[in-house]
Amino acid sequence: MLVVVFFVLTVTLFPLGVGPEASVLRRIAPGVIWVSALLAAMLSLDRLFQVDFEDGSLDQLALAPLPLELVAAAKCLAHWLSTGLPLLVISPLLGILLNLSGEAYGTLLLAMAIGTPSLSLVGAIGAALTVGIRRGGVLLSLLVLPLYIPVLIFGVGAIDAALVGLGGNAHLLVLAAILLIALPLAPWAVAGALRLNLE
Amino acid sequence: MVNWHRLANPKLFLTWSRRVLPWAAVITALLLAVGLYLSLFVAPPDYQQGDTVRIMFVHVPSAWMALFTYTVMAGASAAGLIWKSPLSHLTAKAAAPIGASFTLLALATGALWGQPMWGTWWVWDARLTSVLILFFLYLGYMAIWQAIDDYTRAAKSAAILALVGFVNVPIIKFSVDWWNTLHQPASVLRLDGPSIHPTLLTPLFVMIAAFTGYFIVLLLIRLEREILARQAQTLRRAQARG
Numbered sequence: 001m002l003v004v005v006f007f008v009l010t011v012t013l014f015p016l017g018v019g020p021e022a023s024v025l026r027r028i029a030p031g032v033i034w035v036s037a038l039l040a041a042m043l044s045l046d047r048l049f050q051v052d053f054e055d056g057s058l059d060q061l062a063l064a065p066l067p068l069e070l071v072a073a074a075k076c077l078a079h080w081l082s083t084g085l086p087l088l089v090i091s092p093l094l095g096i097l098l099n100l101s102g103e104a105y106g107t108l109l110l111a112m113a114i115g116t117p118s119l120s121l122v123g124a125i126g127a128a129l130t131v132g133i134r135r136g137g138v139l140l141s142l143l144v145l146p147l148y149i150p151v152l153i154f155g156v157g158a159i160d161a162a163l164v165g166l167g168g169n170a171h172l173l174v175l176a177a178i179l180l181i182a183l184p185l186a187p188w189a190v191a192g193a194l195r196l197n198l199e
Numbered sequence: 200m201v202n203w204h205r206l207a208n209p210k211l212f213l214t215w216s217r218r219v220l221p222w223a224a225v226i227t228a229l230l231l232a233v234g235l236y237l238s239l240f241v242a243p244p245d246y247q248q249g250d251t252v253r254i255m256f257v258h259v260p261s262a263w264m265a266l267f268t269y270t271v272m273a274g275a276s277a278a279g280l281i282w283k284s285p286l287s288h289l290t291a292k293a294a295a296p297i298g299a300s301f302t303l304l305a306l307a308t309g310a311l312w313g314q315p316m317w318g319t320w321w322v323w324d325a326r327l328t329s330v331l332i333l334f335f336l337y338l339g340y341m342a343i344w345q346a347i348d349d350y351t352r353a354a355k356s357a358a359i360l361a362l363v364g365f366v367n368v369p370i371i372k373f374s375v376d377w378w379n380t381l382h383q384p385a386s387v388l389r390l391d392g393p394s395i396h397p398t399l400l401t402p403l404f405v406m407i408a409a410f411t412g413y414f415i416v417l418l419l420i421r422l423e424r425e426i427l428a429r430q431a432q433t434l435r436r437a438q439a440r441g
Binding site: 125133136145146150153189192199 | 359
């Protein structure tokens with residue numbers, strides 16, 4: 001829930017920062033929503049493995065018969081359900097607040113639905129790499145944000161394309177491609193990084 | 200036939216590198232001298248760009264080296280994870296700051312060229328943006344080495360990060376083909392041959408060779424330093440244990 005509050009609050013800052021002019025807000029709405037979603041998703045990452053690491057349950061999970069890759073995938077899914085999905089649900093409301101035009105809402109929802117799972121998957125790699133590090137939060141953002149940029153570009157691109165009437169399909173397909181690459185590879189990298197930090 | 204595997208042994212590597220280094224340095228200096236002479240005095244000014252085209256003789260090699268260094272880094276990281284060869288991770292670590300410098304140089308010279316040619320220092324086009332991301336990836340890689348004290352953990356964490364970030368390299372290479380951007384499309388490495396006139400191409404290739412030599416020289420020096428630092432650390436630990 002806190003993540004959603006953070007998301008809404010960040011978006012609220014933009015009209016205060018750039019001025020309440022409707023045409024300006026409409027123009028920057030896709031970018032503002034995506035950037036805020038990115039930051040909100042990143043903010044919750046450092047707790048993804050940290051608590052389990054501190055109380056030792058991560059060791060238990062690593063010793064359990066279930067492959068650590070599957071545990072990692074389950075963790076990513078949990079992160080998406082607790083972060084990505086709420087962001088997705090609330091994003092049309094923020095679109096209204098920012099005067100986003102009517103024809104863009106379908107694409108906004110689709111782009112968020114395809115894009116946010118990639119954020120959880122890629123972010124989990126950063127979270128797993130920084131799990132043992134004291135105050136790893138800043139390092140985590142340095143590692144993860146550059147990797148988030150493609151999702152941001154195509155997420156915003158899809159909505160912008162829909163706004164000018166081109167249809168966001170091409171961008172949505174690239175987002176789907178990113179997800180399909182991240183889906184099998186990220187849990188593998190996460191498990192590798194976790195094993196390393198549990199040694 | 201040289202047995203390259205033996206170079207994975209730090210001690211043998213040090214003797215080999217000390218023998219090779221002076222030669223590499225001399226060859227690099229010669230190439231750089233010839234390359235600079237060709238690009239500054241021999242190459243004709245471009246009919247549209249005038250003398251500004253000479254920035255390209257620094258810009259293109261730096262950009263290539265930025266990608267090449269990351270590829271070396273990712274390759275060394277993969278080798279380190281797969282074969283656990285002792286020098287691989289140190290090679291990747293030694294290469295990272297060099298690559299970051301080349302990336303910064305490519306961005307800076309690109310901005311200097313863009314100002315008179317495009318009328319702007321910076322545009323958010325696909326090639327420029329992805330190279331900027333590459334720079335951040337280098338910074339992240341160096342930061343993770345800094346953040347973790349334990350050598351093995353730092354090495355493996357950094358290696359995983361380098362491999363994850365490697366997806367960016369083909370994106371940079373092909374960004375100018377995939378997207379219609381302000382940055383010009385590939386003009387040297389393309390299927391139907393280079394689209395640059397030989398009078399400009401020759402100095403460019405000499406400069407690329409010089410930059411590659413410079414990279415090798417720096418890498419050898421830095422790697423030697425890394426090996427010695429690591430040995431010193433091991434000795435200090437042994438001493439502390441008494």
